[in-house]
Amino acid sequence: MGQASGRSGDPALLAQVEPHLRGLNRVALAYVDGDATRYAGIGADERTPFEIGSVSKTFCGAVLMDMVATGEVTLDTTVTEIVDANESELARVTLQELASHTSGLPDFTPSQTGSRNAWFGLFHADGAHQDGDETVSDVLGQCLEARGEYSYSTAGIALLAHLLARKAGATYKELLTERILEPLSLRDTHLPVNRGGLPKGWEKGLLGGRPAEPWTLNGLAPGGGMWSTSADLASWMRLTRDERQPGAAGLEPVASAPILPWMPEAQIAITWVRATTPGGEDLIFHNGLTGSHHSFVGYCPRTGRGLAYIVNSVPTGAQLVMLQGDLVGALLDEGAST
Template sequence: MDIGTDALHASASPSHPRSATPRRGIIAIIAAVVAAALLLLITPLPRGFQGEPTGDATLVSEVENVLGSKHWHHVSAAKIDGDDVTWGGVGADENTEFEIGSITKTFTAALFADAINRGEIDEDTRLGDVWPDLDGDVAEVTLASTAMQRSGLPRLGPVVSFRDGLANLLSGYLHTDPYRGTAADLIDSLQDVDVGEKEPKYSNFAFGLLGQALATVTGSTYGDLVRDRITEPLGMASTYVPESPEGLSHGYTASGLSAAPWTMGGMSPAGAIRSTTHDLSIWLKATADGTAPGAKAAAPRENFDESDRIGWAWLTTTDRSPNLTWHNGGTGGYGSYLGFDAKTRQGVIVLADSAIGVDDAADLISSDSPEAYRAQYPGARAGDGL
């Protein structure tokens, strides 16, 4: 509309053929400069972690070196060597609470393995067995396939209403929780899902369904299952599934802006747990030594991609020295990584309240160089899956 009006005005003013265009150009340039200046004012520059260092200074230095200078705020890390745990952080310590994002999936997978052990379900239990009203291909999807990220379900489920679709769209601009639907909404959305090929494909939707299927089978809620079957038995007092964002700490976007907490509604089994490096060190050690409820979920079962095999949620590298069993996480305001090698009994945890990947934390206990891999496994090739 504006383009057409401007063109008409130019053709109707032959006595000033050049004055309007330069003036508009200057105004546009000034507007662009002002907008850029305002953006710079509200967007912090990349920087190192903020706040006072805590814990072990050497570990803090190692973490800062591997993660580099980005739009960081605070970080908490733990390095495990057998029974020994070293803590370190900046602006946070081992008891500071963070969103752990998709590391939540390791808890959901453990609940799945534990439910099998209790005889409540088996690996071949289908979504249609849990919710008998389902029909078609989606009813035939097994819980094991959702746990192993090869269910054929999409990465994200269908939008359940116009309001939720609008909220999801705006969340990217307002930095709010994009997951608004309830557990009932999630289950109802299965009626509109097309099932694709049963090949490795990461799906938050599948893990949301897995957790809610376990809640349905046990007559509980996902949050209660996490508490009753994992965190209370292991003494993880600071790990929980939030029911409301009220009173929760918030993180920051990858560009350094404030981001609202995520509680994720019915999708909470895919990524809503909040925890600390202290509690996750308990989780890591108990999973690594097989004493955690559902610890067998970590055992690799199938190839996932060129460099990882997958168990139930947990991934295991095939090209590092040593190879690590791991999972990472990311929400609108947080990044997380947890990995361990059961043979060496080493592990690492890094939690940050910035929506930036912290996967490089793996380098604190493992190398991805081909030379290091061949030195550990003489005659082997990276990718052999040792």
């Protein structure tokens, strides 16, 4: 399936980025420079809903830092202080370790994804079967490896989300909505845990050129199941850059998080990644990949330039890295055409 028809947004911005978008179906992109935001879209506009995958993790980080600010938890609060985990290897793991992928947990858990290959199952299956409580129990049964070292874990973020929810006496979806989405007017950002919660106007993305089922991840949804728009992600980026969302208090590096071979110097903060652009500018970002969508949100603190884009098809590994690197270099290092 080729590119979708229809173009939207700023013509000069679209002309600048379109050469980097060949082979992709639908794209919604936002470029922020200071107080100005410009949009460009192919087959979509700034209000079109897309899956954002692991960019969801930054919202969980914001919930955590909000609860730290209110004194409900600290970054050193341990798992067993919130839930009975005395028989688990995770009992003394801290919330900071979960939020910075240094707990030693694997990315996903075997019983969450079934006996089939985990990635195949997640790419092709509509919905995980475990709810939040079952996910907590499942993750607490895992063994840790290399605790203290960076090891990306969607399961760890899901556990963090549900622990925070238990501490607040709510579901994570209720907590996220009350603490982050509603106060910050992110009205087009959603956390569906099942198909019934998908946003109005949603469409299937593409995997290998074919429509793929959405990631309705149930208990794992805090780590990769949110939907949003390029307009809301641009707002999220600006709020982070301008220190107007709670998660901006968690941007100091926690551990080395090399993304080899492209970003060997990268570091992990509270869910956000710190690295540099191709031109050497400091970069704070997160990206996401589901079975049918790819997303990116990032900004350069010194220049105030930021970029958010969402794609409804899964690029290959090399294409994904080239897409991200090319757009970051073109827009954040060089600046957008006017």
